Amino acid sequence: MYSSAMSKQNQVRRPAGVPMARAPKRERGRQRVETLLDAAAVLFAENGLEGTTMTAIAQRAGASIGSLYQFFPTRQLLADALRERFHRHVAEALDRLARDEACRNPAGLAAGLLTMMKALSAERAAALALVDQNDPRDPHRLQVRNMMRTRIAALIGQAQPALDAATAARRAVLALHLLKLVHQLPDEDDAAALEEVLRQSLLAAIE
Amino acid sequence: MYSSAMSKQNQVRRPAGVPMARAPKRERGRQRVETLLDAAAVLFAENGLEGTTMTAIAQRAGASIGSLYQFFPTRQLLADALRERFHRHVAEALDRLARDEACRNPAGLAAGLLTMMKALSAERAAALALVDQNDPRDPHRLQVRNMMRTRIAALIGQAQPALDAATAARRAVLALHLLKLVHQLPDEDDAAALEEVLRQSLLAAIE
Amino acid sequence: MYSSAMSKQNQVRRPAGVPMARAPKRERGRQRVETLLDAAAVLFAENGLEGTTMTAIAQRAGASIGSLYQFFPTRQLLADALRERFHRHVAEALDRLARDEACRNPAGLAAGLLTMMKALSAERAAALALVDQNDPRDPHRLQVRNMMRTRIAALIGQAQPALDAATAARRAVLALHLLKLVHQLPDEDDAAALEEVLRQSLLAAIE
């Protein structure tokens, strides 16, 4: 299951005109959906939600337009699925850190978080394009943010068992703010230096 | 999305023969242009550049589609005009602060800047929609940013004549960053408190 | 005004997604709408509502597809306008009979009604294609039927002033049934003879 919205089945009667993403039932379909989401992610990040055509998405995914519509009857549904996938990927990445021995101490955690954020940077750019830029309280944004705060707080607690929950939570907020700066690191020579600064700030925030 | 004509000249510097926004000759025309720009600003902020149709703009402005094209022969020209107006409004607002006795001291300046930014918030949202979100070095963004930095530096210099230019410039950068936070203030009860915090941070940055 | 549905203006806010036929505001537009309706009538009668493509309608009317959509954003709206036009044409034709001296006696009225029905035969075929064939109580059918009954009763009353209203009404029902048979007259040699029979039956029903 790659999406909770899609896991609700087709057979369900629903007010006509409220289309729904169809969940693939075969391995082939599951792979196709992934490919489509990947293509959409790149294009949405490049041209925005409205600036991306369904045709372009299908083409980039190497699928026929019909195949695209088979799984995503509207662009919005595709956007929703993409957001959910991003949410899930972030959650999974944080879960992986939680299981990682190397993250049981502040320095390791700081490094792990940074690496994770860099890996998710492209996907985040896509997700950001699907959100109302002018409304910082977009429910989707809040949802992801809260999920991240909670899990990062847990990670900090794990790395410093002496800390009480409230303090960990407070530090998680700060850490998350710092982590966002990853997405603004330039691609240039001094990126490494800046990243090092960031890593140390993060470590300071966690400890 | 549907613009065949535009795809030929996107982002390109106007070659000779490419239409320019026509300047209105009379007061009546100036009024209409303002109305059109206002309508466009709202819609761009709401639905983005690609998500806004020329028809919708004309309709919201209470003008005919022909009238809209009278002044803005191209959607891009409309976007340009909007950006320019925003740039001009910001410059004018900062000029007004420069002339304002109350801004001759740090506290007054901090308050004045905050008020100004709040007043321009809606217009800024529209201008932001016209810019490549993924490219922090979009020339238009840089242009506005530099203009603001320069003028804010001058304002800080004015408020603290003892400061040397380089220091004022450095503080202007910081002040500008803080001022951007205005756009993220929630509309809720605690907005006033947050704004107070912001004002004090700003004051600290200026002094 | 060629359509009551269309006379309700555009400026009215309505739930997005409930499109409306746009009323033409210029002579040219009015003519175009008529041409479009004519083309649609022929094609609907030939291939039914679902069997007729918008492209075919525009093509037959010698208009661009965009022109068609300018006035009729959906096929259903076109169908509605067509039905209304048919209703109006029938009403007008009956009004004309009411003003016609020759219809002040039963024989003249019978002849007049027959001629009228033959003239409207093609348009009726189109209107019939737009109606739920399986539901004899389709509101649109009832509406036209009642309008016709009422006016034919009035015509019968006019032709035979001695008749009381109730009797005239009863005879109108019968006359209408007979008139419907016009649409089933074959195009062949014996059509004239059959029509004569029909005319006499009609006369008998009226008197």
Added chain:
Amino acid sequence: MYSSAMSKQNQVRRPAGVPMARAPKRERGRQRVETLLDAAAVLFAENGLEGTTMTAIAQRAGASIGSLYQFFPTRQLLADALRERFHRHVAEALDRLARDEACRNPAGLAAGLLTMMKALSAERAAALALVDQNDPRDPHRLQVRNMMRTRIAALIGQAQPALDAATAARRAVLALHLLKLVHQLPDEDDAAALEEVLRQSLLAAIE
């Protein structure tokens, strides 16, 4: 409307090599075919031939689209099968009347015919949707009509052995016309009364 493949072979008599509806081999298959035909009948009656999609039929029948095409490789074939089934059902129903003791007299026959027609009403609505509404001489319509006329004449002859064949045939024509009125009986309170009137007219026609 979207059928490129079908436009090449519409209404054409099947040349060799054109697929036919595949006959099911087992009981299970026969059941499924019936279910599919039932679903198609309902949808055709509701939305017409062109308004009904193969997907919708399969879905309503609880079958996969592949399964539908297993038995009906073409929409036209499905329509044909539906018409044939209707024809067969009518014939079987009339045969049953012929074997029914109660129909050996005029009154019993009239009642039996009425009941039969009411039972077939829904199926007839579907069959009607598959036929060119504007062409009263559609071969399929004629075929069913002639079959009915012949068998009803036989039934009348059976109920009144004294009648000569020509007279029975003439009365059968009239009876059939009257029977068609069944499909226009309203569903309301006075339906029973109207049906009684119809039954008596029918009886009069038969005798």
Added chain:
DNA sequence: TATGAATGAGAATTCATTCAT
């Protein structure tokens, strides 16, 4: 045989832009 994914031609629809009045 059953199932669902794949395909793509074709139909529906939108909208930037041009033009005649």
Added chain:
DNA sequence: GATGAATGAATTCTCATTCAT
């Protein structure tokens, strides 16, 4: 200048039919 109709390329979306598993 103002207005609304006209245009058609680009896009969205649908669905009959085919295929692989």
